[in-house]
Amino acid sequence: MRSRIDIEAPFKTRVKQAVDDPLLADTLTRATLHLKEQKRLSLEELESQRLRDQMRQMKAHTLRNLPELLERFEHNVVMNGGQVHWAEDADEANRIIGELAERHHVRKVVKSKSMATEEIHLNRHLEAKGITCVETDLGEYIIQLAAEIPSHIVAPVIHKRIDEISDLFADKLSMPRTLDPQALCARARVELRQEFLSADMGISGCNFAIADTGTVCIVTNEGNGRMVSTLPRVYVAVMGIEKLVPTPQDAFLQYQSLTRSATGQRVTVYLSMTSGPRRPEDVDGPEEFHVVLMDNGRSRMLADGYGESLMCIRCGACLNVCPVYRQISGHGYGNTYSGPIGAVISPLLSEEMAHNKDLPYASTLCGACRDACPVQIDLPKMLLNLRHDLVSGRNMPGTERRAMQGFVGVTSRPAAYQAAARVARTGTRLLSGFGDRNLRRLPPPLHHWTRQRDFPPMAKQSFREWWAKRSGTRGSAK
Amino acid sequence: MGQAIRDAGIRKVSQARQRILDRLRQGLADPKIPWPPADTPPLTPGEHMHVATLRAEDAGLEQRFAAELEKLHGSSDIADSMVAARMFTVQKILEWLDDTGPRRVLAWSELNSWLPGLEENLFDRDVEVVVPESLNSLDTRGDLQEIRVGITGVEVAFAATGSVLLKSTPGQSRSASLLPLNHIALIPGTRLLPNVETWLEQHQQDGSLGHAIRNSANLTLVSGPSKSADIESKLTLGVHGPKELHAVLYPAAG
Structure with missing residues (x-):
C-alpha cells in the first residue's frame, strides 16, 4: 500500500511515477478543490485584501528586524523559565535534541505535526539512538504506519484513499476493515492516548512565536499539540528563525490568516500558547521547556535575494491551486516542502x-500561487530567479541548453522559424495520425521532452496563415 | 576534563548564535537585497484589523456565540439566571455520565466560585468532583483515564468565533479540558466579548497585555470539540481531545 512514488528517485522518475498513477490526480484534485473552496468562502466574508496587506507589512517588518526580534524572543523565553538553543544546520539541531533526550533518559517521544522536524529528519536521528518517535497527528500517524513522508503541508495523507488507510490499520493494528472514518479515528485515539501518557518528551514545531512575550504558538484541530506540550516531562519546540512575530496582536492576525488560508476555518479547534515550563503549584504541564532556533539555510536565503520566501506562513494555499501539484503530488517534489513554495x-x-x-x-x-498566497509572495518571480541562478551556475542539463540555444537561433530569424514550424506542423499531425490526440512520445532526440509530458499536435494552419486569411475576408467584406 | 568539554559545548552553542545573527545582520545591511524593504513600519496597536466581527443581524453576544459554536459541532445553553445555569450544567453532566462509567468529573478548583451551589448540586446527584493537585505521575493520570467529563470556567470567551480562552493556573488544570471525552465550559456574561481583538485592545489600553499572555505557562484558545479531516477530507470528532464541547452562558452574580 506504499505510495507509488519513490522519493529517493531522480525528479523525472518521480514525475513519471506520479503521472502513471491513474487515481492520484483524481484524489488530489478532489481534495485540493475542497480546500480551495473552503478558503474562498472564509475570505469572502471579510476585507481579505486588507488582511493580506497587513500580513505582508507585518512579515516584512519582522524580517527587517529579525536579529533584534530573535534576541528579544530569547530573552523573554529565558525570563519565562525556558531554555533557548541555536542551531546553524540540521545536524546541529538534531545533535541538540538528541543530547537533551539522552540527558533526560528519554525512551519515547510523542510528536505533533511539524514541518521543521521533517526538514531535519529528526525521527531518523532519534531512532538511531534507540528512541521511539510517535507521530500523533492522525494524518502523520497514518503516514508513519505506512512508512512514507507527508505529501501536503497541512494535509499529510491527502494522497491516500480511505480503503488504503483501512488496509493499513488492518495490517498494522489488526483492526477489522472499515470504511467509516470515525471508527478509524476512534482506534487511533485509543492507540495514541497510551503513547501520550507514557512518553518522556514531547516535540512540536511552531506555527509562530511572539518575541515580546517569549511565547510559542501551535495550531491544531485534533488536540495532539496540547497533549505533547502538556503531558511529557520535557517539551521541545523546534522552529525556523523566521517564525517570529513581534506582538500578541500580530500573532492573532497571523493565526486567523493562517486558519482561513489553510483550511477555510475561521479558527482552528486549538491554539496552544506556551510561555515557559509549568509554574510551581501548577497541576500539569512540562517540567522543562526548550526552544530550538534553527537557521539551516534561512539566513543565507535572505542574503542571496530570496528573503521574500521567508515570509511564508506554511498554509499550503499555493499547493491547493497549483496545476503541477495536482499532477505530481507532494511526493513528486521529493522533499519535505512541496508545491510552489x-x-x-x-x-x-x-x-x-x-x-x-x-x-x-x-x-x-501560471501565477495562481501568487494570487492565493496570504502574504502575496511572488513565487513565480522567485522560481524564475532560481532558474536563472541555476543556469548561470551551469547546472542545466546539456541537451536542454543546446535545445534552448537552437530555439533562440530559429525564432530570431522569421524565415527559419516559418520553415521550422511547417515541418513541425506536418510532423506532429503525422505522428498523431491526423487526429487531435496529444503525442505521448516524440521521436529521438525529442523523446526526452515527452518522457514526462505530452506534446499537443500543432494546429493545421499557422497563426500567420490564419491572420492573412482573416484580414483578407474582412477586407473583401468592406 | 569534563569542565573543558562543557565549556567547549557552551562555546559552540554561542558560536551558532553569533554566526546566525551576524549572517542576518550582514545580509540585511546589503542594499542590493530585494527583500525586505528598508522602511516597512510595524503594525501599531489598534491598527490591526478585526478579522471576525459581529454583524448587524446578531441578536446578542450570547446568541452569536451559540450559533458559532454550533457550526463548530459544539453545543450550548443560554441561561437567564445562575439557578438555571446550574440546572443546565447538572443536566448535561448526568446525560454524559452513563450507568457503566464512574460518576466522577475532572474539574478546576472552586467550581462554586464559577457557579455558586454547583458542587452541592453534583454531590446531591452522587457525582464526585475530582480536583487533582498534581497530574505529573503516571499513577494519578492513569487513575483519571476513566473520567469522562471535564468541567472548567474560562478566562474569556469570544462570540464572533465561538471560542473560549483557557488559562493554566495552580487550580486550573489543562487536563480537565483535554483528557475527558466531554468538556463543559462555564461562561459568566462578564467574560463574554465580541472577538479576540477586543480583548487584546482592552489589555493593550491598561498596559497588561504582556502579562495576560505570559503570566501563566499556557493559554489555549478552544473552538469546538477536537476534530480532523485528514481521512479523505471527511469530518471525524474526538481525535485526541474531547468529542463533545458544551458551553453554559449565564448572567454573572449581582
Whole structure:
C-alpha cells in the first residue's frame, strides 16, 4: 500500500511515477478543490485584501528586524523559565535534541505535526539512538504506519484513499476493515492516548512565536499539540528563525490568516500558547521547556535575494491551486516542502540543495500561487530567479541548453522559424495520425521532452496563415 | 576534563548564535537585497484589523456565540439566571455520565466560585468532583483515564468565533479540558466579548497585555470539540481531545 512514488528517485522518475498513477490526480484534485473552496468562502466574508496587506507589512517588518526580534524572543523565553538553543544546520539541531533526550533518559517521544522536524529528519536521528518517535497527528500517524513522508503541508495523507488507510490499520493494528472514518479515528485515539501518557518528551514545531512575550504558538484541530506540550516531562519546540512575530496582536492576525488560508476555518479547534515550563503549584504541564532556533539555510536565503520566501506562513494555499501539484503530488517534489513554495525553498535549504536543482522547473509559472498566497509572495518571480541562478551556475542539463540555444537561433530569424514550424506542423499531425490526440512520445532526440509530458499536435494552419486569411475576408467584406 | 568539554559545548552553542545573527545582520545591511524593504513600519496597536466581527443581524453576544459554536459541532445553553445555569450544567453532566462509567468529573478548583451551589448540586446527584493537585505521575493520570467529563470556567470567551480562552493556573488544570471525552465550559456574561481583538485592545489600553499572555505557562484558545479531516477530507470528532464541547452562558452574580 506504499505510495507509488519513490522519493529517493531522480525528479523525472518521480514525475513519471506520479503521472502513471491513474487515481492520484483524481484524489488530489478532489481534495485540493475542497480546500480551495473552503478558503474562498472564509475570505469572502471579510476585507481579505486588507488582511493580506497587513500580513505582508507585518512579515516584512519582522524580517527587517529579525536579529533584534530573535534576541528579544530569547530573552523573554529565558525570563519565562525556558531554555533557548541555536542551531546553524540540521545536524546541529538534531545533535541538540538528541543530547537533551539522552540527558533526560528519554525512551519515547510523542510528536505533533511539524514541518521543521521533517526538514531535519529528526525521527531518523532519534531512532538511531534507540528512541521511539510517535507521530500523533492522525494524518502523520497514518503516514508513519505506512512508512512514507507527508505529501501536503497541512494535509499529510491527502494522497491516500480511505480503503488504503483501512488496509493499513488492518495490517498494522489488526483492526477489522472499515470504511467509516470515525471508527478509524476512534482506534487511533485509543492507540495514541497510551503513547501520550507514557512518553518522556514531547516535540512540536511552531506555527509562530511572539518575541515580546517569549511565547510559542501551535495550531491544531485534533488536540495532539496540547497533549505533547502538556503531558511529557520535557517539551521541545523546534522552529525556523523566521517564525517570529513581534506582538500578541500580530500573532492573532497571523493565526486567523493562517486558519482561513489553510483550511477555510475561521479558527482552528486549538491554539496552544506556551510561555515557559509549568509554574510551581501548577497541576500539569512540562517540567522543562526548550526552544530550538534553527537557521539551516534561512539566513543565507535572505542574503542571496530570496528573503521574500521567508515570509511564508506554511498554509499550503499555493499547493491547493497549483496545476503541477495536482499532477505530481507532494511526493513528486521529493522533499519535505512541496508545491510552489517547496519548489522555491527546497533547493535553498542547505541539506537539500544538491538533489533539488530540477524543482524550480516544476511550475508552469501560471501565477495562481501568487494570487492565493496570504502574504502575496511572488513565487513565480522567485522560481524564475532560481532558474536563472541555476543556469548561470551551469547546472542545466546539456541537451536542454543546446535545445534552448537552437530555439533562440530559429525564432530570431522569421524565415527559419516559418520553415521550422511547417515541418513541425506536418510532423506532429503525422505522428498523431491526423487526429487531435496529444503525442505521448516524440521521436529521438525529442523523446526526452515527452518522457514526462505530452506534446499537443500543432494546429493545421499557422497563426500567420490564419491572420492573412482573416484580414483578407474582412477586407473583401468592406 | 569534563569542565573543558562543557565549556567547549557552551562555546559552540554561542558560536551558532553569533554566526546566525551576524549572517542576518550582514545580509540585511546589503542594499542590493530585494527583500525586505528598508522602511516597512510595524503594525501599531489598534491598527490591526478585526478579522471576525459581529454583524448587524446578531441578536446578542450570547446568541452569536451559540450559533458559532454550533457550526463548530459544539453545543450550548443560554441561561437567564445562575439557578438555571446550574440546572443546565447538572443536566448535561448526568446525560454524559452513563450507568457503566464512574460518576466522577475532572474539574478546576472552586467550581462554586464559577457557579455558586454547583458542587452541592453534583454531590446531591452522587457525582464526585475530582480536583487533582498534581497530574505529573503516571499513577494519578492513569487513575483519571476513566473520567469522562471535564468541567472548567474560562478566562474569556469570544462570540464572533465561538471560542473560549483557557488559562493554566495552580487550580486550573489543562487536563480537565483535554483528557475527558466531554468538556463543559462555564461562561459568566462578564467574560463574554465580541472577538479576540477586543480583548487584546482592552489589555493593550491598561498596559497588561504582556502579562495576560505570559503570566501563566499556557493559554489555549478552544473552538469546538477536537476534530480532523485528514481521512479523505471527511469530518471525524474526538481525535485526541474531547468529542463533545458544551458551553453554559449565564448572567454573572449581582
